Amino acid sequence: xxxxxxxxxxxxxxxxxxxxxxxxxxxxxxxxxxxxxxxxxxxxxxxxxxxxxxxxxxxxxxxxxxxxxxxxxxxxxxxxxxxxxxxxxxxxxxxxxxxxxxxxxxxxxxxxxxxxxxxxxxxxxxxxxxxxxxxxxxxxxxxxxxxxxxxxxxxxxxxxxxxxxxxxxxxxxxxxxxxxxxxxxxxxxxxxxxxxxxxxxxxxxxxxxxxxxxxxxxxxxxxxxxxxxxxxxxxxxxxxxxxxxxxxxxxxxxxxxxxxxxxxxxxxxxxxxxxxxxxxxxxxxxxxxxxxxxxxxxxxxxxxxxxxxxxxxxxxxxxxxxxxxxxxxxxxxxxxxxxxxxxxxxxxxxxxxxxxxxxxxxxxxxxxxxxxxxxxxxxxxxxxxxxxxxxxxxxxxxxxxxxxxxxxxxxxxxxxxxxxxxxxxxxxxxxxxxxxxxxxxxxxxxxxxxxxxxxxxxxxxxxxxxxxxxxxxxxxxxxxxxxxxxxxxx
Ligand code: NAD
Numbered sequence: 001x002x003x004x005x006x007x008x009x010x011x012x013x014x015x016x017x018x019x020x021x022x023x024x025x026x027x028x029x030x031x032x033x034x035x036x037x038x039x040x041x042x043x044x045x046x047x048x049x050x051x052x053x054x055x056x057x058x059x060x061x062x063x064x065x066x067x068x069x070x071x072x073x074x075x076x077x078x079x080x081x082x083x084x085x086x087x088x089x090x091x092x093x094x095x096x097x098x099x100x101x102x103x104x105x106x107x108x109x110x111x112x113x114x115x116x117x118x119x120x121x122x123x124x125x126x127x128x129x130x131x132x133x134x135x136x137x138x139x140x141x142x143x144x145x146x147x148x149x150x151x152x153x154x155x156x157x158x159x160x161x162x163x164x165x166x167x168x169x170x171x172x173x174x175x176x177x178x179x180x181x182x183x184x185x186x187x188x189x190x191x192x193x194x195x196x197x198x199x200x201x202x203x204x205x206x207x208x209x210x211x212x213x214x215x216x217x218x219x220x221x222x223x224x225x226x227x228x229x230x231x232x233x234x235x236x237x238x239x240x241x242x243x244x245x246x247x248x249x250x251x252x253x254x255x256x257x258x259x260x261x262x263x264x265x266x267x268x269x270x271x272x273x274x275x276x277x278x279x280x281x282x283x284x285x286x287x288x289x290x291x292x293x294x295x296x297x298x299x300x301x302x303x304x305x306x307x308x309x310x311x312x313x314x315x316x317x318x319x320x321x322x323x324x325x326x327x328x329x330x331x332x333x334x335x336x337x338x339x340x341x342x343x344x345x346x347x348x349x350x351x352x353x354x355x356x357x358x359x360x361x362x363x364x365x366x367x368x369x370x371x372x373x374x375x376x377x378x379x380x381x382x383x384x385x386x387x388x389x390x391x392x393x394x395x396x397x398x399x400x401x402x403x404x405x406x407x408x409x410x411x412x413x414x415x416x417x418x419x420x421x422x423x424x425x426x427x428x429x430x431x432x433x434x435x436x437x438x439x440x441x442x443x444x445x446x447x448x449x450x451x452x453x454x455x456x457x458x459x460x461x462x463x464x465x466x467x468x469x470x471x472x473x474x475x476x477x478x479x480x481x482x483x484x485x486x487x488x489x490x
Contacts, residue, residue, distance in 0.1 A: 015203025043211030058204025099329030146174030148226030151219030257414030413455025
């Protein structure tokens with residue numbers, strides 16, 4: 001691309017594109033090219049309050065929650081079509097702001113459209129139970145109602161995809177939302193709001209407030225917000241939960257992970273090597289689902305490590321606008337420093353650095369080389385903590401009990417996997433591991449129909465699938481008495 005483009009964005013409040021009340025703005029410099037690629041309204045508390053007021057009005061007196069599921073579904077499908085129409089533009093903005101490869105960004109936007117199509121189907125499946133065996137004079141109904149105004153707070157690593165795991169589901173079920181994207185990658189969420197408006201969805205159903213953490217914190221504490229759905233770090237997730245406690249609002253959290261893959265000696269090793277390499281370098285390793293920890297059966301461990309190192313050398317790192325690049329730029333200098341600190345800690349703890357470990361030379365931007373550590377043991381920080389970079393930690397095990405114990409030895413529990421030709425090994429592991437998703441002979445394959453979320457400090461609640469209906473609705477019990485009353489005071 002000859003010239004790196006830059007775009008301007010405003011807040012989206014009550015159907016209108018507006019500046020923040022303070023009038024101040026902030027910029028994003030592309031992590032791959034060191035060029036300004038976006039300018040955003042710097043929303044603050046007063047802007048968040050206006051957005052909440054608009055979403056509250058759209059929920060309490062607007063038509064949206066009262067429309068039939070069929071009508072809401074039609075609108076949501078229309079947004080999916082508009083996403084497909086604008087796929088190239090949205091993918092480009094994602095690349096410029098996040099540094100991820102263009103081929104991957106295109107796939108993500110395509111998958112996001114699929115999430116909108118799927119969420120539309122749930123609009124017509126939000127129903128409850130009828131009880132006709134609770135006594136001859138009674139009929140009981142259990143109905144589901146939209147929970148209300150939902151605050152949506154998202155991170156920088158998959159901005160459009162993660163917002164698409166939340167917004168279409170919430171609004172399909174009749175909620176209204178105020179969305180606060182990461183300040184590093186806000187552009188495509190504003191674009192999403194504009195597409196929602198273009199699809200004819202009424203004002204206030206989706207408001208977008210760009211800005212810093214203060215906007216998220218305001219959403220979390222505000223009494224007129226009924227629920228927060230948050231994806232981000234465990235550290236900020238805990239703050240969101242504490243802030244939400246003040247008004248006892250529902251909180252759904254999708255947080256970090258240190259996801260283990262068990263490699264058994266009987267596995268298809270060629271497939272496993274490829275999946276390990278994909279799992280750790282995909283999105284530069286800036287991925288909650290990163291397969292950053294592999295636990296290999298000792299009889300094949302040295303050979304497997306050598307094959308992973310060999311394949312890692314063939315991963316192309318560079319300008320994310322190059323369609324052949326597999327690993328792009330690191331999103332921020334803070335993130336780069338975190339990666340460098342963990343590499344140092346790994347070396348100091350006695351792990352063997354088999355590949356990489358350094359920042360790559362480049363004319364612009366910041367890139368980190370694919371990195372592999374062998375000889376990692378459970379106590380090391382590189383075995384327990386989320387690095388959020390292209391860094392793989394390789395551990396060994398001898399028995400299945402060992403493998404399960406090591407897999408379960410972190411505070412996280414987002415995803416896990418096992419590679420084996422033996423169904424008994426696969427199912428023994430799948431039952432014993434404490435994680436929200438288990439992949440058997442695959443890695444990071446997600447589907448709109450299948451719920452996603454974590455055990456332990458990886459989060460609370462589930463996104464996607466029909467579990468989204470539970471997340472974004474309240475349950476109401478209606479007891480109907482049909483006969484004459486048996487008097488309390490005789
Ligand atoms: P982050 O926690 O720093 O920020 C997430 C969002 O919270 C941003 O929009 C930020 O502005 C906002 N925020 C900051 N302070 C806040 C506060 N006090 N109250 C409310 N909101 C506040 O996360 P990040 O650095 O953007 O993203 C990386 C993290 O996200 C990683 O830990 C990663 O594992 C996690 N993540 C999890 C999933 C998942 O589905 N489990 C998916 C992607 C990323």
